[in-house]
Structure formats: structure tokens, C-alpha cells
Amino acid sequence: MVLSLRKFPLGTRASWSIASRVLAAIFGGYALAFAFTAMLALLLPVSRPNAAVAACLFGFIPYLLAILWVFSVRSATRAWAGLFTVTLSCAAVAASLYFLKA
Amino acid sequence: MKNSFTQSMAWLHTWTGLFFGWVLFVVFIGGTLSLFDKEITRWMQPELAAAGPLTDEGLEGTIAFLTRTAPDAPVWQFSLPGPRDPAIRTTIRTGKGRGAGNETTTTLDPSTGQEIRSRETIGGNFFFTLHYSLYAGNVIGIWLVGAAGMAMLTMLVTGIITHRRFFKDFFTFRPGASAQRMWLDAHNVTGVLVLPFYFMIAFTGLAVFYATLMPSGLYALYAKNPGAYFTEVLHFNRPPPPAKEKAPLTSLVPLFHQAERELGEDGGIWFIQIANPGHANAQIGLVQRDGVRLALTRDHLVFDGVTGALKDRAISGKLDVPFISTVLSGLHFAQFGGYTVRWLYFMCGLSGSAMIATGLVLFTVKRRKKQGADTEAAPFFFRLAEAINIAIVAGLMNASLGYFWANRLLPLDLAARSGQEIKCFFFIWLLCLFHALLRACIARRDHERSRTRGWIEQYASAAFLALGLPVLNALTTHDNLAVTLGRGDYGLAGVDLAALAGAAIFIGIARHLGRRPAVPPQHRGKASPALAE
Numbered sequence A: 001m002v003l004s005l006r007k008f009p010l011g012t013r014a015s016w017s018i019a020s021r022v023l024a025a026i027f028g029g030y031a032l033a034f035a036f037t038a039m040l041a042l043l044l045p046v047s048r049p050n051a052a053v054a055a056c057l058f059g060f061i062p063y064l065l066a067i068l069w070v071f072s073v074r075s076a077t078r079a080w081a082g083l084f085t086v087t088l089s090c091a092a093v094a095a096s097l098y099f100l101k102a
Numbered sequence B: 001m002k003n004s005f006t007q008s009m010a011w012l013h014t015w016t017g018l019f020f021g022w023v024l025f026v027v028f029i030g031g032t033l034s035l036f037d038k039e040i041t042r043w044m045q046p047e048l049a050a051a052g053p054l055t056d057e058g059l060e061g062t063i064a065f066l067t068r069t070a071p072d073a074p075v076w077q078f079s080l081p082g083p084r085d086p087a088i089r090t091t092i093r094t095g096k097g098r099g100a101g102n103e104t105t106t107t108l109d110p111s112t113g114q115e116i117r118s119r120e121t122i123g124g125n126f127f128f129t130l131h132y133s134l135y136a137g138n139v140i141g142i143w144l145v146g147a148a149g150m151a152m153l154t155m156l157v158t159g160i161i162t163h164r165r166f167f168k169d170f171f172t173f174r175p176g177a178s179a180q181r182m183w184l185d186a187h188n189v190t191g192v193l194v195l196p197f198y199f200m201i202a203f204t205g206l207a208v209f210y211a212t213l214m215p216s217g218l219y220a221l222y223a224k225n226p227g228a229y230f231t232e233v234l235h236f237n238r239p240p241p242p243a244k245e246k247a248p249l250t251s252l253v254p255l256f257h258q259a260e261r262e263l264g265e266d267g268g269i270w271f272i273q274i275a276n277p278g279h280a281n282a283q284i285g286l287v288q289r290d291g292v293r294l295a296l297t298r299d300h301l302v303f304d305g306v307t308g309a310l311k312d313r314a315i316s317g318k319l320d321v322p323f324i325s326t327v328l329s330g331l332h333f334a335q336f337g338g339y340t341v342r343w344l345y346f347m348c349g350l351s352g353s354a355m356i357a358t359g360l361v362l363f364t365v366k367r368r369k370k371q372g373a374d375t376e377a378a379p380f381f382f383r384l385a386e387a388i389n390i391a392i393v394a395g396l397m398n399a400s401l402g403y404f405w406a407n408r409l410l411p412l413d414l415a416a417r418s419g420q421e422i423k424c425f426f427f428i429w430l431l432c433l434f435h436a437l438l439r440a441c442i443a444r445r446d447h448e449r450s451r452t453r454g455w456i457e458q459y460a461s462a463a464f465l466a467l468g469l470p471v472l473n474a475l476t477t478h479d480n481l482a483v484t485l486g487r488g489d490y491g492l493a494g495v496d497l498a499a500l501a502g503a504a505i506f507i508g509i510a511r512h513l514g515r516r517p518a519v520p521p522q523h524r525g526k527a528s529p530a531l532a533e
Helices: A013-043 A048-058 A060-070 A076-101 B005-034 B037-044 B046-050 B056-069 B125-133 B137-162 B179-193 B195-208 B216-222 B226-232 B252-263 B323-333 B338-371 B380-409 B417-441 B447-476 B481-486 B490-515 B521-527
Strands: B075-079 B088-093 B103-108 B269-275 B283-288 B300-304 B310-314
Touching: A013 A048, A013 A060, A013 A076, A013 B216, A048 A060, A048 B216, A048 B226, A048 B323, A060 A076, A060 B005, A060 B137, A060 B195, B005 B037, B005 B125, B005 B137, B005 B338, B005 B380, B037 B046, B037 B125, B037 B380, B037 B490, B056 B075, B056 B088, B056 B103, B056 B252, B125 B137, B125 B417, B137 B195, B179 B195, B179 B338, B195 B323, B195 B338, B216 B226, B252 B269, B252 B283, B252 B300, B338 B380, B380 B417, B380 B447, B380 B490, B417 B447, B447 B481, B447 B490, B481 B490
Parallel strands: none
Antiparallel strands: B075 B088, B075 B269, B088 B103, B269 B283, B283 B300, B300 B310
């Protein structure tokens, strides 16, 4: 049931897929959460200090969901593609709101 | 990636658990001991028994002491005595950073403001710093512990998916069954018992460091004016640089009584911060003690340090400050609800430590069975993992107890004594790692037995250190367990009693491991098929 190093020796395709997913979960997941938090902060209809802090606190939840998602999709490529799409969408919304308010 | 969602989640649970389990165990033990940080500090400074109650004379004496010893310091800060701490503690920053090495602290008698010469130690604060940064610095350490917090949330969710039968298995504990079953039962029971607490503590732990770990919400709204973040969100005005003109400081006593009237209904004033003392722009801040309410609000008053006029009043509920972060911090720091809440958190923290430790053991027990790691061909990686498990779980017990021993045994006038106590902790921990690695190296011929021997030896030595602690305390101070219990000083007696309780647990574990017959687990399983499932 559990992957072992013997079944997936270093250098094989499966081990690269695992390494790729680990990187996607840690760094891709963080990028997604970072962009989502910025977007949420600009969207929340409450006063500035409350919006900023609430967005930061909620930011850990998309991170968690991204980690779980990366390890449940069929391939590492799909995982990266999904992370890119969501991160870029959030960043785009955040950037346009930021410059609209400015 | 695996055949099914459940299998992927089980894989994620296992490997996240192995790598972050080591960090998380240290964070959990550090946090659990931090619940009684002030009691530990008081135990470690027996000289403070001479401290009297707080008086106006004591406050004036403190200012006189600071004027005499640190006339040029940019900030004076001192905490006032409370139910858990008998002394006034002054902190003067001497370096640019924060923490030990950059600050000098002194203990003063609250009734006179005279110095009480107590041994130099950071006491229970040691476990607090270990808890949030592992002594790896405020950048690497906080990010590493933050990553462990995210890993914990991941493991809680994947753990529920992996061990989804645990609600049925909850009332099942099979200590006589195969090793794997027993550790699995123990892992499930400690995992499910206080599951909501784990979610709460991992999330609020991350929330405490939101500005460091997830700052993009602040960047989005405060990028143009970062200073506004401090005034709007934290309601914290950074003191200005000292003015050129000198001016004498106003008397602290009337300001203290005014602040006590406004903030002091329950807890009183916790600490006082004086910025730019002796300069024309001096300001005096008086901060309320934590624990008045669940939210960690740090209500405070700020006075002009020369005229004594009230400049700022930060009272929770009257300001537009983000209440949610103070509630989450309050839940994490557990300063509300007195000793009831402290003991509840303590038991939950112990349960969490046990959950992590049994999870780590489960990893190696399972691999050994699967991969025939009992043989000489045991892969290097699993032996290494096992040795690190011993050093992290049992070794940390030895190192923590060694820290208490060092507090009593190091010469009182040793230079940089508090740093030496910390060095003792890490030195003993390193010794434990060497011992565990040595045991792993000489385990070739008789793996099962000598593997268990590494655990047994370290638990036996931890039991010795724990049993000896009340004895050492009695020999090196005027107090002992009978005396402290007799006068109802449960703070001090509690440290000795906790050591004895720890000794009982360590002896129990060592005896249990020693009793196990030295046969591979699969043989044992066959001997009792009904139990081994």
C-alpha cells in the first residue's frame, strides 16, 4: 500500500514524479496561497486592518487544499498545470484590484 | 499517483510524518513544557524566595536601578511580579537583535527595587524558544516550525482518511498483539482522543506568525505605507529616536496607579516599557497582564514620559483592530482560564507528543516487517531513521532533564551561565544521537534485540535523571518536595512531582520494551492469531 524506496529507486520515472509533486506541493502550493491571500485581502468588504489580517489567516487553508490536491491527481504535470492556472488567476484578479484601487 | 485516493493520502501521511514528525515532536514537547514556563523559571531561581510584594518604593527603586545601570539604553523594559512570578525582571537590550545574548536581564525585589542576586538562567523560556524556533534562529527556525505546522494540518486530514476506521477501532487497544497492531492502536487512540485540539493548535500556531508566514494580505493593503500596519493593526506606535534635549523622567508611581485603575480589574499591569528615558520625548507604556480574557489583546496605556500626560489608550473592543487574530493567538498561548486551562492543554500536548512518537515508531516497525529489515541486509535508510527516532524521542527526554540538572550543578558565578545551560542541553542531545547511531551500527548480528536496547538504555537513563531531580533539588537548595508540598507551593512542588511522574512513565516504557521476547514480529503474530488479526 505504501510506496517503498525499493520499488521506486532513485532516478526512475516514478521517483521523478514524486520529487516533482513534493516541489509542487511545497512551493507551488505556497505561491497559490500567497496569490489567493492577496486577492482575498483586496476583495473583503471590511475595514483595511480586518481585511488584511483575515486574508492572511485564511491563506493557510488554500495551501492545505493545494497540498492534498497535488498528491491526489493522476500526474505531476496535471498538478503543476492546475497550480499555475489557479495561482495566475488569483494573481491577475489581485493585480487588477490593486491598480483599480490605486 | 497511487491506485486510489486513499492510498495516495496514506502515502502522504506516512512520508510527511517521518520527516516532519521529528520536528513536530520537539515542537510539541517544547510547547507542552512552556505551559508551565514561569513555574520552571521559579524552580530554576531558588534565590527569588526572598522577594517581597510589590510596593511604590519598589517601583521607584527599579527606576533608580535602571538610571544607575543603563542610563544610555534606548528602551527600559521590566515585568512586574504576578501570581506565577515573584520578581521584577528588567530587560535591557545590549545588542541589535532580540533574545539571549542581545539582552541583559536582572531580577529585582518588588518591595525595595534592590537587586536579588539570582543565578543567570533563562529558565522556562528555553522551552518556549525551542517550541517556536528550535534555536535555529528567527528566520530559519520560524519557517521550519511553520512548515511543520502546515505538515501537521496535512497529516491530520490524511490521517483521518488513512485511519478512517478509527472510530470503530477507538475502543480497541491490543498491547499483547503484534508490535505493529499495538503501536497502531496507540497511535489511533492518542490521535482521535483530542483531534479537535490538534487542528486548533496547528492552525492557531500558524496564525500567530501570519505576518511572517503569509504576508501577502498585508502587502496588498499596506504596500504603500507599511508603518500604517503597526498603528492600524497592532495599535503599536514605534517610539521615535531619542530627542537631543535632555529632560528628567516623570514619577512612575502615579501613572502606575492610574493604569492599574483603568486596566487592572483582573490581572493588573504586566510590564512597563520606557522609551528614550532621560530625553525630552520619553514615553511610558503600561501593558495589561495576559489572561484577563481569551483574546490576547495586550491592552495598554501610553504616557508622555516627561509631563505624565496620557498620550494613547489601546483598550480592546473600543478599537477597530482585527479581533480574530487576538482570539487565535489567545487560543494558542493558553493564558486564559488559569491552571484549569493550563492542565487541559498540558494533557492534550502530552497526548499529541505520544501520537507523534507512536507514529514514528510505527513507521519503522511496519518497514521492518515488510522489508525483512530484521536481517543483515536492512537498508541503511531505515536503520538511520530508527536511530534518529530514538535520539529525537528518548534523547529529548534526557536532554530536557539534563537542562534541569545543569541549572543545579553549574557553578553559580560561571560566565554566560544561561548560555552554558543551553549548551548542556544540546550536548546531551548530541550524546544521545551518537549512542543511538552506535547502537544502529553494532546491530548487524542481532538486529531486533539491540534495536530495542537503544530505546531501553535511553529511557533508563531518562528515568534515572527524572528520579534524581527531586533529590538533587533537595541537596542543592533549602527547599525539598516535602517542604514545598507542606506549605502548599504547588508551582515548585509540581516540577519535582512532574519529574517523578515522568520517571514512572519512562520506567514503564523501558520495562515494556525489555519484556518483549526477541523474536521477529511476524512469528509473534502467528503465536496469537486471534489477536493479531
